[in-house]
Amino acid sequence: xxxxxxxxDDEPLIRTGLRTIIDAxxxxxxxxxxxxxxxxxxAVRRENPDVVLMDVRMPTVDGIAAxxxxxxAPDAPRVVVITTFENDEYVYGALRVGAxxxxxxxxxxxxxxxxxxxxxxxxxxxxxxxxxxxxxxxGQGRHGDRLRSARLTDREAEVLRLMAAGRANAEIADDLxxxxxxxxxxxxxxxxxxxxxxxxxxVIAAYESGFxxxx
Amino acid sequence: xxxxxxxxxxxxLILGGALLAPYxxxxxxxxxxxxxxxxxxxxxxxxxxxxxxxxxxxxxAAVPAVRAVMVTGARELLRGPLTDVMxxQGRSWSDRLRSAGWLLAHxxxxxxxxxxxxxxxxxxxxxxxxxxxxxxxxxxxLGAPLPAAWRAPxxxxxxxxxxxxxxxxxxxxxxxxxxxxxxxxxxxxEERVAAAERRAADLAQRNRLARELHDSVGHALSxxxxxxxxxxxxxxxxxxFAEQALTAIESQARMALEDLDHVLGxxxxxxxxxxxxxxxxxxxxLADTRAAGMDLDAAVAGDLDRLPRVVSREAYRIVQECLTxxxxxAAGTAVTLRMxxxxxxxxxxxxxxxxxxxxxxxxxxxxxxxxxxxxxxxxxxxxxxxxxxxxxxxxxPRPPGGGRGLSGINERVTILxxxxxxxxxxxxxxxxxxxxxxxxx
Numbered sequence: 001x002x003x004x005x006x007x008x009d010d011e012p013l014i015r016t017g018l019r020t021i022i023d024a025x026x027x028x029x030x031x032x033x034x035x036x037x038x039x040x041x042x043a044v045r046r047e048n049p050d051v052v053l054m055d056v057r058m059p060t061v062d063g064i065a066a067x068x069x070x071x072x073a074p075d076a077p078r079v080v081v082i083t084t085f086e087n088d089e090y091v092y093g094a095l096r097v098g099a100x101x102x103x104x105x106x107x108x109x110x111x112x113x114x115x116x117x118x119x120x121x122x123x124x125x126x127x128x129x130x131x132x133x134x135x136x137x138x139g140q141g142r143h144g145d146r147l148r149s150a151r152l153t154d155r156e157a158e159v160l161r162l163m164a165a166g167r168a169n170a171e172i173a174d175d176l177x178x179x180x181x182x183x184x185x186x187x188x189x190x191x192x193x194x195x196x197x198x199x200x201x202x203v204i205a206a207y208e209s210g211f212x213x214x215x
Numbered sequence: 216x217x218x219x220x221x222x223x224x225x226x227x228l229i230l231g232g233a234l235l236a237p238y239x240x241x242x243x244x245x246x247x248x249x250x251x252x253x254x255x256x257x258x259x260x261x262x263x264x265x266x267x268x269x270x271x272x273x274x275x276a277a278v279p280a281v282r283a284v285m286v287t288g289a290r291e292l293l294r295g296p297l298t299d300v301m302x303x304q305g306r307s308w309s310d311r312l313r314s315a316g317w318l319l320a321h322x323x324x325x326x327x328x329x330x331x332x333x334x335x336x337x338x339x340x341x342x343x344x345x346x347x348x349x350x351x352x353x354x355x356x357l358g359a360p361l362p363a364a365w366r367a368p369x370x371x372x373x374x375x376x377x378x379x380x381x382x383x384x385x386x387x388x389x390x391x392x393x394x395x396x397x398x399x400x401x402x403x404x405e406e407r408v409a410a411a412e413r414r415a416a417d418l419a420q421r422n423r424l425a426r427e428l429h430d431s432v433g434h435a436l437s438x439x440x441x442x443x444x445x446x447x448x449x450x451x452x453x454x455x456f457a458e459q460a461l462t463a464i465e466s467q468a469r470m471a472l473e474d475l476d477h478v479l480g481x482x483x484x485x486x487x488x489x490x491x492x493x494x495x496x497x498x499x500x501l502a503d504t505r506a507a508g509m510d511l512d513a514a515v516a517g518d519l520d521r522l523p524r525v526v527s528r529e530a531y532r533i534v535q536e537c538l539t540x541x542x543x544x545a546a547g548t549a550v551t552l553r554m555x556x557x558x559x560x561x562x563x564x565x566x567x568x569x570x571x572x573x574x575x576x577x578x579x580x581x582x583x584x585x586x587x588x589x590x591x592x593x594x595x596x597x598x599x600x601x602x603x604x605x606x607x608x609x610x611x612p613r614p615p616g617g618g619r620g621l622s623g624i625n626e627r628v629t630i631l632x633x634x635x636x637x638x639x640x641x642x643x644x645x646x647x648x649x650x651x652x653x654x655x656x
Contacts, residue, residue, distance in 0.1 A: 011434070013463050017441030020456060024448045084433045105437040109444045 003120040004031045006049040008040040008066065009082065010058045014105065018053060018082075021109045028116060037061025041069050044077060050120050052079045054099065056090040064093045071098035071197055078119045078198065086130065092138040100200045101126030102134075125199055128166025135207040147209035150193040157211075159186040164203045164212045220294070221382065224389025227292035229332060231325015238322065242268040272322070276315035285317060286400050295393045310403055317399035324388050335381045341365070342374030412525045416491075419630045423623070424478055431474035435467040442467075493527035494519040497534065501552075504538045510549040511538070517556030526652050529627045530554075530561060536624045537565040537646050545569070545644065556652065561633075563648040569639060624648070 005022055007015045007030055019030045032047040034040040036058045044052060052070060056063035067079045081094045081102040091102045100119050103112060103126075119126055152160065155176075162172045173183045187199065196202035206212045246264045253260050275281055345365045364370075402410065446460035492500070501513050519527065534552065541550045545567045553564040621637070624646070628635045633650030 011438060013438045013467070014441050016456075017438070017445040017460070020445035020449055020453070020460075021441075024452075084437045085429065106440045109448055 002027055002029050003051060003116060004029055004047065004049040005116060006030075006032045006034065006040070006043055006047055006052045006077070008034045008037075008043075008052060008058075008063070009055040010035050011055075014055070014082075018112070021112060022116065025113055028113065037063065037066030037069075040066045044070050044073075049077045051116050052077050053082050053103070053116070054079050054094070056081055056083055056088065056094050062090070064090060064097055067094050067099050068097040076197075078122065080115060080119050080126065086133075087137070089138060092134050095131070095134070095200060095204060098197050098201060100198050101131065103127075122198060123170070124168035125163060125166045125203055128164065128203075131200065131203065132164075132207070135204060146194065146205050147211045152190060152193060156186050156190050156193070159183065160190050160202060160206050161212055163187065163190070163199050164206050218386075221386040221389060223292050223294070224393065225328070225332070225385045227288070227321075227392070228325040228328040228385065228388055230288070230292070231321040231323075232327075232329020232332075233325075235322040235326040235329070238268055238272055241271055269319075272318060273311075273315040276318040277311040279310075281318075282310065282314045282400070285314065285321075289317075289392075289396050289400055293389065293393045293396055296397050307403060307405065313399045313403075317395070320395055320399070321392065324392060328385055328388050331381055331384065335377050339374035339378045342370040342377070345370050409524070412523070415630075416525055416528065419626075420481075423626055424481060426626070427474070427478050427481075432471045432478070435471035435474070438467045439464050439471075491528050492531050493524065494522065494531050494534075495527070496531060500531070500535055500538070504542065507542060508547075509538070509542055510547075511552060512549065513552040513554075515554045517554075519554070519556060522556065522561060522652050526561060526631060526650060529631055530563065530650070533563060533624050533627050533648055534565075536621075536627075537563070540621070540646075541565065541567050541644075559651055559653070561650050561652050564645070565647075566643050566645045569642050569644050621646075 005028060007018050007022075009015050009018075012035070015033045015035075019033070022028045022030050031049050032043045034043045038061050040052065040054065041061075043049075054063045054067055058066075063081060067081070070076055070079055078100040079094070079098065081091050081099045082105055083091050083102055084105050086104060095102065100122075101115065103115050107115070115126055118124055125131065158176065159172060162175055167175065169183045169187060170180055172187075173180045176183070190196075191198065191202055194202045194205050196205060203212075242264055245267045246260070249260045249263050249267075276285075342365065345361060346368055351360065442460040442463050446457040446464075450457050497515070497519065501511060505511050522530070534554070538550070538552070541548075548568045550565065550567040553562070555562045625635055628648055628650060631650040633648060635649075636647045638645050638647075
């Protein structure tokens with residue numbers, strides 16, 4: 001199954017570079033490009049991609065606002081933020097509103113391709129260490145009660161911890177010696193209870209509430 | 216008693232005693248003089264002598280250079296909380312009064328400690344040997360036998376205790392002066408405000424440079440990385456793309472170097488010791504701008520000299536950026552500059568006609584794709600910076616090809632807590648800036 005990718009960046013040279021890298025892979029396909037947030041929202045409706053690579057700093061509607069609009073739709077694609085600098089408060093803003101992860105523009109082509117595949121599968125966290133560092137810098141201590149009011153079972157709490165550590169569903173199944181199907185059920189329950197769109201949102205909530213301590 | 220600090224401070228106290236000596240001589244001389252005039256040693260004569268000596272002491276302390284010397288001396292010998300105290304200007308009267316207070320405290324406490332430091336060890340030696348040396352000790356000095364009490368068996372103990380007591384007294388006096396130091400020698404409130412302003416300006420400048428690096432060099436290097444990675448992947452299959460990518464990499468790298476040159480230039484400018492220009496230098500700026508060929512109509516209402524330094528400095532840069540922009544993009548048209556200081560605000564208003572030449576400048580810039588990429592990036596960054604509160608400006612007109620200039624102005628305005636409006640209504644390009652100036656110092 002081909003992963004359909006939409007590129008959003010106000011710099012055409014970044015788009016052509018990424019397009020060339022992605023289109024060289026047989027299982028990935030760039031289905032559209034957009035130069036700002038407004039065009040991105042329209043392109044998502046038109047092309048129905050699986051993954052959106054989204055620049056954060058753009059004129060008119062920026063990446064945060066565009067991400068928020070895109071993920072609000074049912075059956076929305078996953079959004080990966082692409083950024084020049086790791087230490088960027090805009091990236092954190094985009095993750096909070098629903099991006100599934102972020103990717104540095106200077107990442108190696110293999111890393112970019114792996115990231116797209118991983119996010120499309122959705123069964124594991126993208127760059128757990130980087131997300132941990134980002135939350136440690138920006139968001140610790142916010143929304144302390146979100147997790148308490150979610151009332152996770154002990155097993156679900158354990159699964160959430162492993163998700164935050166970057167374990168994929170299959171690995172979690174191994175860790176807990178349960179079936180993959182059971183893990184998927186637990187993950188689904190955690191996401192539902194935390195009202196999280198995907199595991200990135202759930203893990204950010206876990207960090208922000210102090211349930212998991214980033215170090 | 217075993218701390219080195221006590222003995223270092225002791226030296227400082229002895230220094231105070233030594234500095235007291237000339238004033239004691241002055242008081243003696245003045246006393247003799249006053250006695251001679253009034254012809255009797257009365258309470259009045261004593262008061263006149265005391266006041267005169269005190270006046271001499273205060274006059275010494277009022278000299279700013281003396282304050283600097285006192286600060287250095289106290290910092291080196293007392294240390295503690297004084298280590299961070301730097302000699303300020305010392306020109307205000309409150310500074311001079313504090314200097315006098317410090318000198319007085321240093322001399323009186325130091326004088327007392329000096330006298331004790333001379334007397335106590337000698338007495339201690341006498342007390343130590345008195346029971347053993349017999350009544351003839353010090354007969355030469357006293358002219359009589361040593362009193363019997365001194366020859367009692369406990370006097371050596373008293374001598375040792377006296378020395379220990381002296382050391383504790385010295386430690387206490389040193390601690391007192393060290394405690395007093397920051398109060399009397401530390402920066403005045405005005406100096407603290409000035410230092411805070413300097414720090415704020417430094418920080419603002421650092422943020423500005425960081426943003427410039429982020430927007431220009433970071434952006435260009437991202438493109439270079441992505442394009443090079445892509446070209447490497449398709450070198451064999453798509454040599455045409457690889458060739459285009461190399462061209463893009465070359466031009467992006469070149470622009471990044473230019474931008475780096477610019478930012479490094481700003482950094483060097485920052486570290487240079489040359490003072491930053493303020494609105495006091497406005498006349499020079501206007502003259503230079505006219506000399507560059509601008510038809511400039513400038514008028515200032517209100518007293519610019521009364522603005523806080525930080526406002527004055529940033530306002531100078533704002534005016535400079537506005538005029539440079541106008542010079543660059545509207546060459547040949549008349550430019551109007553109006554500045555006014557009115558109840559708590561400084562207003563800057565720069566207008567020029569949108570000339571045909573500036574229109575040409577705009578189309579020229581848009582036709583060059585690489586140029587567009589960069590100016591677009593720079594100008595949009597300033598909009599992102601204020602996307603929350605000034606989202607409406609996202610669609611505001613841009614100056615022809617402008618980018619860095621306007622974002623620079625906006626950044627300075629933001630630092631000062633003011634706001635900026637840009638319009639091109641009625642065929643006029645107009646930048647208006649309003650910043651609060653608070654209460655003038």
